[in-house]
Amino acid sequence: MARSLRAVVFAGGASERMGTDKALLRHPNGDSWLVTTVNLLRSVDLEVWVLSGHGSHRKCLAGQPGVTVQAEPWAPAGPLQAFGCVLSEREDEAWLTLPVDMPGLRRSTLLSLLQHWRRAEGLALVAEGGDRLQPLFGVYPCGANNRTALDQELAEGRGRWFGWLERIDYTTFLCPDQDLINANGPDDLAALMR
DSSP states (O other): OOOEEEEEEEOOSOOTTTTSOGGGSBOTTSSBHHHHHHHHHHTTTOOEEEEOOOHHHHHHHTTOTTEEEEOOSSSOOOHHHHHTTTOOSOTTEEEEEEETTOTTOOHHHHHHHHHHHHTTTTSEEEEEETTEEEEEEEEEEOSHHHHHHHHHHHHTTOOOHHHHHTTSOEEEEEOOGGGGOOOOSHHHHHHHHO
16 A cells, blocks of 8 residues: 655754745745745645744745645754654655755656655655765655654654664665755855856
8 A cells, every 4th residue: 555645844943054044035936945845845746744933934835725834832953853743653654854945956856756765665765965865855654663763862862863864764865966955054055046
């Protein structure tokens, strides 16, 4: 039986290194990074959840069909803590995860990753570019094992995504580097806009 797949966008960070809310930065297509990311995911027929504590994100996405903005019930504590809001123990579900600050991701790369994951839905699939994992772009099956591993990582006070990966079964998917550019500061943004 195929797992049901939804997407979650991580957009709740403080964006301190960028100096402004990255989700609302203008994408070259004219929309914000947040709207562009949501539209990309909706273009492949995924229901989208946006995890964010920013009221402006809810306003930005108001009325979009197939989109839920879930307020984080605490101050931003990192993407793994946020993911804990949606990762269930159900064996028939999975989540595609994507950070809002990866504005170069193309639809063709997203479709390739999804197609690859469908061949082995019981394993997490983590994007890889060059010699680095980009674990916030991936597909993560729900289930008791993955949920327990996430809870253990959080309970130990680390809350690191890489720490969680050490506890679960996953494989990798090689993506073009230009799709995985993660803009964390003004220099990254300038390079992206060139």
